[in-house]
Amino acid sequence: MGGRPDLWFAAARDLGLADQLDAAIVAAALARRDDLPPNRFMTLNLEPGSLGTAAVDRVLSRSSLDGLVLELTEHAPIDSYAELLPLLDRYRSQGALIAVDDAGSGYAGLQHILAIRPAFLKLDKALVEGVHLDGAKAALVEMLGTFASRIDAWVIAEGVEVEEEAHTLTRLGVPLVQGFLFARPVPGWGEVDPHTSGQAGLVVVLDQRGRPVGSMDAVGAVVGRLHPANRVAVGTTPVDLARRITTRSADERLLPTVCCDSAGRYVGVVTASRLLEHLAHRS
Numbered sequence: 001m002g003g004r005p006d007l008w009f010a011a012a013r014d015l016g017l018a019d020q021l022d023a024a025i026v027a028a029a030l031a032r033r034d035d036l037p038p039n040r041f042m043t044l045n046l047e048p049g050s051l052g053t054a055a056v057d058r059v060l061s062r063s064s065l066d067g068l069v070l071e072l073t074e075h076a077p078i079d080s081y082a083e084l085l086p087l088l089d090r091y092r093s094q095g096a097l098i099a100v101d102d103a104g105s106g107y108a109g110l111q112h113i114l115a116i117r118p119a120f121l122k123l124d125k126a127l128v129e130g131v132h133l134d135g136a137k138a139a140l141v142e143m144l145g146t147f148a149s150r151i152d153a154w155v156i157a158e159g160v161e162v163e164e165e166a167h168t169l170t171r172l173g174v175p176l177v178q179g180f181l182f183a184r185p186v187p188g189w190g191e192v193d194p195h196t197s198g199q200a201g202l203v204v205v206l207d208q209r210g211r212p213v214g215s216m217d218a219v220g221a222v223v224g225r226l227h228p229a230n231r232v233a234v235g236t237t238p239v240d241l242a243r244r245i246t247t248r249s250a251d252e253r254l255l256p257t258v259c260c261d262s263a264g265r266y267v268g269v270v271t272a273s274r275l276l277e278h279l280a281h282r283s
Helices: 005-014 018-031 054-060 084-093 110-116 135-150 163-171 218-223 238-246 272-282
Strands: 042-046 068-072 097-103 120-123 154-157 203-206 212-216 230-233 257-260 266-270
Touching: 005 018, 018 042, 018 054, 068 120, 084 097, 084 110, 097 110, 120 135, 135 154, 203 266, 212 257, 238 272
Parallel strands: 042 068, 068 097, 097 120, 120 154, 230 257
Antiparallel strands: 203 212, 257 266
16 A cells, blocks of 8 residues: 555445544644754644544543644544533644634535634635635635634645735635645655745734734734834835845844835835845846
């Protein structure tokens, strides 16, 4: 069966060992949490039916679940939420966050999301692929983003493979993304190249008048950390902006600069890496 996880899971189901395999995977993942780099979280895919099994519940109930996101995947509809919802509440009380996978398609519809009230909505890859070319997809992504904000959830777009998709998702307000554009699966804890991450993983927080009050990256979104907004007028030249950045503290130099219009309203973001690339090409 090689490295095909789907074949291993199918074989376990055929042998009546699905619960034991799920429990072993959960235990192995939890054992690696101590190795997790600072300010990171771990996501763990599980079928809702697996959560209710004694084998999986026994592993999850042993310790704190801080830093763990339980990502619910569905290949069959949930007949009743009467048993699932109290279980999710218990895991939340242990520190876990809940995510719904493939939001916007299949069984992960609005009724499912409303019942679970997840912390993260993972957009189905079919919605993300070619979103820059399809106005209907873009409209649906934007609608799901608005819906997520009303239930205090964060949207994650999965399967991002080209820059045009990432830029469109940023414009639509999607704060978190994942996909081969940013990194490919690697052993251990891989790092994302900041030069390929762009600003798709950044959220600029605005007040009621559209003026920036701060920004959040993917880590800040989880731990609730808001960076101060380094503002600059939209007409500022790249050279003048570079001079301003050099006057900041070492930590603040790495933060993005928020561009504002004459009324102080948000226009866009300039990252330090993009600014350096621009200046390098001019020289």
